[in-house]
Amino acid sequence: MKDTNKYKKLLEVEKEKLLKELATVGKKTGKVDGWEATATDLDSDSADENETADVMESLDENKGILEQLEIQLLQVESALGKIESGTYGKCNVCGKEIPEHRLDANPASLTCMEHTK
Numbered sequence: 399m400k401d402t403n404k405y406k407k408l409l410e411v412e413k414e415k416l417l418k419e420l421a422t423v424g425k426k427t428g429k430v431d432g433w434e435a436t437a438t439d440l441d442s443d444s445a446d447e448n449e450t451a452d453v454m455e456s457l458d459e460n461k462g463i464l465e466q467l468e469i470q471l472l473q474v475e476s477a478l479g480k481i482e483s484g485t486y487g488k489c490n491v492c493g494k495e496i497p498e499h500r501l502d503a504n505p506a507s508l509t510c511m512e513h514t515k
């Protein structure tokens with residue numbers, strides 16, 4: 399029996415961190431767990447063309463970051479869900495136990511070494 403409490407705490411800390419990071423590059427949409435990238439606020443009342451380009455660039459960048467963060471958040475939430483349902487630590491693909499050192503390195507691991515993408 400794994401000490402899932404330990405991982406639950408780690409995952410909750412990770413989730414908090416991800417939510418904070420998400421809030422710096424996007425905003426929550428009305429949809430459940432939906433996030434939308436926002437441009438970094440350049441604080442410009444008189445936006446000239448260069449600044450508009452910068453804003454577009456930052457939006458593109460933020461979109462990329464947001465996508466990565468969303469994937470991580472999904473994994474963390476999925477792992478938390480597995481703790482609740484008592485299936486935490488089992489590979490999503492083959493159902494084998496995920497080695498503890500792997501979970502220690504990344505508590506949101508959902509697969510064994512063999513089935514890592």
Ligand SMILES: [Zn+2]
Pocket residue numbers: 489490491492493494509510511512513
């Ligand atoms: Zn596996």
